[in-house]
Amino acid sequence: MRYFRWCLVCWECEVDSVPLSPSDVIEMQKICTSFGKHQVHANLDLSVKRGEIFALIGDSGSGKSTLLREMMLLHKPDSGSIRVLDIDLNSATEQQIKELHQRWGVMFQYGGLFGTLTIRANVGLPLREHTNLVDELINQIADWKIKISGLQEDAALQFPDQLSGGMLKRASMARALAMDPILLFLDEPTAGLDPSGADGIDKLIKDVQAMYQATIVMVTHDLDLLWQIADRVAVLGEGKVVGVGTMLELSTMTHPIIRSYFDGARGRSAQQLALIQRQKLIA
Ligand SMILES: Nc1ncnc2c1ncn2[C@@H]1O[C@H](COP(=O)(O)OP(=O)(O)OP(=O)(O)O)[C@@H](O)[C@H]1O
Numbered sequence: 001m002r003y004f005r006w007c008l009v010c011w012e013c014e015v016d017s018v019p020l021s022p023s024d025v026i027e028m029q030k031i032c033t034s035f036g037k038h039q040v041h042a043n044l045d046l047s048v049k050r051g052e053i054f055a056l057i058g059d060s061g062s063g064k065s066t067l068l069r070e071m072m073l074l075h076k077p078d079s080g081s082i083r084v085l086d087i088d089l090n091s092a093t094e095q096q097i098k099e100l101h102q103r104w105g106v107m108f109q110y111g112g113l114f115g116t117l118t119i120r121a122n123v124g125l126p127l128r129e130h131t132n133l134v135d136e137l138i139n140q141i142a143d144w145k146i147k148i149s150g151l152q153e154d155a156a157l158q159f160p161d162q163l164s165g166g167m168l169k170r171a172s173m174a175r176a177l178a179m180d181p182i183l184l185f186l187d188e189p190t191a192g193l194d195p196s197g198a199d200g201i202d203k204l205i206k207d208v209q210a211m212y213q214a215t216i217v218m219v220t221h222d223l224d225l226l227w228q229i230a231d232r233v234a235v236l237g238e239g240k241v242v243g244v245g246t247m248l249e250l251s252t253m254t255h256p257i258i259r260s261y262f263d264g265a266r267g268r269s270a271q272q273l274a275l276i277q278r279q280k281l282i283a
Contacts, residue, residue: 024083025050025183025215026071031080033066040066041077042239053209053216053229057261058236064219065187067236071217072106072185073097085183102130104183105176109191111168112175113160119146119171120156126178142178148211149174150204166197173204177212184208186218190225202228223266227274235261247274 026048033041040063048054056064069075071084073092082089085103087096105126106112113122123142127133133141146156149170160168169189176184189205190198206229209216220226226233227247234244237257243250251262251271261267 023049025085026217027081027083028067028071029081031067031070031077031082033063033070033075033077039239041080044080044236044240046234046241046244048215048217049232050215051209051213052231053205053218055226055230055233056217056219056236057221057226057233059257059260062236063239064236068185068187068217068219072104073100098130102179103181104185105179105181107169107172107176107184107186107189109188111160111172113168113171115160118157118159119151119163119174122160122171123156123175123178126175130179142174145174145177146171148208149177150200164197165192166194166200169193169197169201170204173208177208180212182212182214184212184214184216186216186220188220188222189218190220190222198222198225201225205229223261223270224273227270228277247271 024047026046028044028046031041031044031046032039040061044063044067046067056067058064066075070077070082073089084100087100092100113119114125117125120139120142123145124138127138127141131138143153143156147153151167151170151174155163155167155171160171163171173189176186186205190201193201202225205216205218208214209229218230230247232245233247233250234241235250235255235258236242237255242255243253243258245253250258253259262271
């Protein structure tokens with residue numbers, strides 16, 4: 001199956017034609033990861049379907065960030081196979097790795113922006129690295145990405161240390177969108193934000209998913225975010241995925257690690273809020 005996209009700058013030129021499997025964008029099989037004697041993943045299997053917002057949750061130290069890093073070629077597991085966008089990461093050629101970096105975008109937990117560059121220059125970096133576009137066009141694209149990420153125009157000329165936490169997340173999203181990704185990795189997108197800032201990021205992720213029809217994989221501890229926007233959630237524990245499904249499906253599962261997300265006070269109030277919001281939508 002081939003997947004065609006159109007350039008979001010001019011809407012005329014075809015920028016990509018990517019072979020994709022009909023459903024799975026990421027497939028991980030029998031992943032084993034250890035740091036010294038400490039085994040983090042023990043024969044872990046996981047798959048992410050095309051177009052879904054997929055979340056990884058689990059206790060601190062359960063290996064969520066490491067798994068995300070493995071999907072992004074930032075860490076190699078000890079064994080197991082990983083396919084991303086139909087490319088086997090174990091045997092990927094340099095050219096395939098380059099193509100993967102052009103097709104995915106990453107929003108790092110702490111923004112990952114260069115402090116000495118303006119937001120516009122930070123957002124333009126992937127375009128400078130992966131395309132031959134002239135500076136003027138790169139700046140125009142960067143300004144457009146900054147705008148659709150919900151920042152004011154003047155943020156383009158500011159430096160990262162001049163932005164609030166929520167604005168930094170948006171700037172990081174703008175950079176992740178620079179190359180019109182079909183796959184987005186988000187590491188703790190709402191961490192450190194107050195409730196209204198977190199709400200804005202929820203909406204931004206949903207809007208981006210709708211606009212780009214992208215597959216989104218995120219690591220989060222934010223229960224409200226999970227209820228609001230995740231299509232499916234995988235719970236990591238004991239080195240494996242102990243449960244996967246919608247939040248509603250997970251809420252009926254009995255594994256103690258899964259229960260800990262629903263039985264505590266925070267879990268119950270996030271679930272109640274989600275149900276109230278759903279009822280309002282139906283009414
Ligand atoms: N580079 C490393 N060297 C040694 N140990 C590491 C390294 N990276 C991760 N670990 C260990 O692997 C385990 C899993 O780490 P990881 O960051 O993936 O967990 P996590 O589920 O994302 O945790 P958190 O929710 O606290 O961010 C932890 O025990 C961590 O200390």
